[in-house]
Amino acid sequence: MGKLCLKEKMFLLISSLVLMCSAAEREYFRHDWRNLTWAEARNHCQVCFKELVTVTPENIKTISQNLTSDSWVGLRKNFSSTDNSSMSWSRWADGEPLIFQNWYPGWPVFKSSSAKTFCSCNCPETTTTSFTSFTESTNPDVMNFTSFTESTNPDVMNFTSFTESTNPHVTSFSGPGEDATATDTSSFTADVTDQNGTGYTGPWEFNQNPRPTTAAPAMAECVRSPMLSPDDPETTTNYIEDSCVAMLSFGAWVEKNCAELLPFICYEDRFCGQASVTNTTPESATITWLPGPGDIDLYRVEVTVDGELKQFKTNNLTYDLVNLAAGTHYSVQVFAVKCSRDLNPQDTAFYTTPNKVENLIVTDVTETSVSLSWNEPAGNVTFYLIEVQGGEQIQSSTTGKEIGSLTPGNLYTFTVLSAVGDGSILSEGTDVTTYTKPGKVSDLKVSDNTMDSLLLQWQRPEGNTTRFRVIAMTDSNRVVFNQSVDQTAVKVTPLPMGTKITLSVTALTPSNTLEGDKVTVADYTAPGPISNLTLETTFDSLTATWMSAGTALSFIVELRLDGELVRTIRNLNEPRKRFDGLKAAANYTVIVFTFSGHVKGAPVGRSNVTRLLPPTDAKRISSDKRQITFQWTAPKDGAKVSYSVRIHASFWGHGYSAVVGSQTSHTFDDLTSGTKYTFEVRSEAYGQSSAPAVVSHCTDPEEREVSLSMLCSSAESLLCDKKDTRSAVFTQLEEHFKELLGDNIFWKLEKVAGTQEA
Known part of the structure; x- marks a missing residue:
């Protein structure tokens, strides 16, 4: 069940007061210590109370209880000596009709010329229908009296004329005419049928109401008093012309001279009012109340706080309380003082408005929560009410609170109010506005790696975010890209080629003042092609060297012979590789693949032939004065080579050379006799020559002396x-x-x- 707002509580309170007031009881005040005439007593009751008491079957026991002497009540034979318009003993001082009598036997005493039997009853009289005024009515159910004159005798009503009603339910009306006594109800008869068809024939009594009224039937037994003759001296002696009713100590009524001094009984409806509070501030409030009945001497305002009572007096219906403590509970009673008597108090209670909190700050922010802190204000505070944008309200008994279940990246305004009591009295609000931390992006990935760019893509986080910060850094923490973007994909460029790049994406709030947790991914730009690939060979080895650009490179080197893959070297980190155990005079191709992380660069290849093995076992197999024949052995690797031969005579400074194909011997002619010749034979292939196989020999000499x-x-x-x-x-x-x-x-x-x- 939800809480009632202050307006609803006030409505219920006022409704309760109305119900209580409507059922309020009368209060009775005996004045046993003071004797006054009936008129003086009535005047005192009207001034200090409401009126002399009206006696009913319901209150007679309460009124007569502990009554010690005869006391005036609010019944008089005639309220004005010149008032002959009403019958005697017809109404109370407050105007209520006489529907109840409790005469002591023998009372009241009437002045009459004929003997009468008086019936003293302690119950209402038999049901009669009466008129209480003689104004002309347009109601067809009421008989219309056109005129009447009052008699100088107060007991007699003189009717000069009347007209019968045109209402068919009133069939006839008859009366004695002039000088008819008001108490002689038998002198007036009517034959009436009401609207419900109920008939009535009998006496008709005239009062001030032009409509007939029906009194409750008498329930008590009538007691007859003794028959008195018109000349009875006792009757004449007891008759009082201006008589008022006094109640005996046991409750019965008697007539007394209105000028006699007696105690009296006043009554007053219990005063029911309610004070209210307006214009409440931390230091003041205005109290307003209802006026008391009658002439009020003054109003006394009693204010209670923490057991301390303060009183103020005023003749106004409002009072301004000042110098109050903020957030403090005050109880107020307003007493209407009437004739130095306190009437029933008008109560209210209120809290002064608490002071607003100060120094409201945000101490921590996460994706789904915000932590607040503030200073306690001066005065009293029962608790704090935190209003979150969107309608949620959270209570806190401390000067700090973590507000959870929030949406990431959303802008929130938090209002903190001081509260007292049940929270219906609140201070002014203190506001603070902040964003929750944006969520983390997801599915961050890199594609389209080139030598100077990377394509970065991601998914938006949960909650709200409008922009993203993208940062790219090398392994040396050098920032090479830093931009704020509003899309979920960005081409990160320019970047150094062949380099490991660490990329991060952070969600931002619209103000860029608050960032979410960054999400990172590492990737590589593509490497550039190698350059200056050089192959150095021997007859059984090959050494490849090259140059490259980048910081995160590795290499794969392939060695191929006549197109067939011979060897693969992986994860090579330096730009150099030596291959041993190769075939001589073989055409090898080296292909270098460059890698930057997982990104493969363009391959670069180059071919070269291993050195040729020289022929072996070169020797002269024959010679003479003009020629020498040399022979040699082919290289052991069996490579297909040809041979070049050369012979040279250093003394004469001339030589001969020739390519002899694949044969392994050769004869040199036209040589000079007696000359030493040096013979060289080399293997030839792929435009290369091997080291020579060398042997020397002399032609046969022709001796001269x-x-x-x-x-x-x-x-x-x-x-x-x-x-x-x-x-x-x-x-x-x-x-x-x-x-x-x-x-x-x-x-x-x-x-x-x-x-x-x-």
Whole structure:
């Protein structure tokens, strides 16, 4: 069941008060200590209360209880000595009709010329239909009196004329005419049929109401008083011309002279009112109340707070309370003071408006919650009410609260109010506005990798977001891209090629003041092609080197022979690879694939032939003075090669060369006899030549003798004749020829036999 608002509570309270007031009881006030005439007593009751008491069967027991003396009540024979328009004892002082009598036997006393039997009854009289006024009525159910004159005798009503009603239900009406006594109801008869068809024939009594009224039937037993003669002196003695009713201590009524001094009984309807509060602020309030009945001396306002009572007096129906404490409960009673007597108080209670909270801030924000904090205001606070944009209300007993179940990335305004009591009294609100943290994007992926760009795509998060921040960084934390976009796909460029790139996407609020948790993904730009691929070969190895651009590169190198894959080297991190154990004179192709992460670059290939193996076992197999025949052995790898041969004589400075195909021997002609020739044979293939196989040999010499004569001269006598000197000269000559001819041609230095050593 929902809470009632303040307006509904006030309505229920006022409704309850109306019901209570409608059922309010009368209060009776005996004045046993003060004796006044009936008129004085009535005047006092009218001033300080409402009226002299009206006695009914319902209140007679209450009124007579503990009554110690005769006391005036609100019944008088005639309220005005000149008032002959009404019958005696017909109404109470407050105007209510006399429907109940409780006369002491023998009362009231009538002045009459004939003996009468009086019936003193303690119950209402027999049902009669009466008129209470004599104004002309347009109602066809009522008889129309055109005129009447009042008699100077108050007990007699004089009718000069009347007309009978045209209502068919009133068949006839008759009366004595002038000088008829009002108490002699038998003098007037009527034959009436009401609208329901119920007939009535009998006495008709005239009062102030032109419509006939029916009193309740008498339920009590009538008691007859003794018959009195018109000349009875006791009757004359007890008759009071201006009489008023006094109640005996046991409740019966008697007549007394209205000028007699007696105690009296007043009555007043219990005063029922309700004070209200308006213009409530933290420091003041205005109290308003209903006016008390009659002449009120003043109003006393009693304010109670924390057991302390303060009183204020005023003659107004409002009072402004000031210097109050904020958020504090005050109880108020307003007493109408009448004749120095407090009437029933008019009650109300209220809270002053609490002060608003201060320094409201947001302390933490998540995707689905916001934490608030504030300072407690001066004065009293029962609790705090937090209103969330959208209508939700949350209570808090502390100066901080986490508000959950919110939508990510949504703008919220939070209003914090101080509350007192049941929360119907609230302070002014203090507002703070903030976004919840946006959610995280999902399904972040990279595609379309090129050498300088990446295509980044993602899905929007739950909740609200309008823009996204995209950042791209290298492994060295260098930011190469930073942009705010409103779509869920962006081409990230320019980027360095062949590089590992870490990309992050963060959802933003419209103000860009609050970011969600970033989501990252790592990928690679495509590598560029390698350059300067070089192949260095030997007869059984190949070394490939190249150049590349990028920081996150790896290589796959393939070695192929005549188109067939021979080897694959993966995850190579340096731009160099040596292949060993290859075939000589084979045409190898090296293909280099560049990878940046998982992104494969364009392949680059180059071919080269391994070095040729030289022929072996080169040797002379025959020679003469003009030719030499050489022979050699083919390389062991069996490669298909041809051979080039060359012969050279260093002494003469000439040589011969030839390509001899695949044969393994060759004869050189037209050579010079006695000359040393150096022979070289090389393997030839793919435009390459192997290292030579070398061997030297001399053609057969054609010997000739050359004589040399030498003349020795010396400064010393007989020096040339010495043997040692001759040997030394020969040795020098021999060394000279060795240096000049060496072993390049055939020569020999000999002494001629029989010559003198001179």
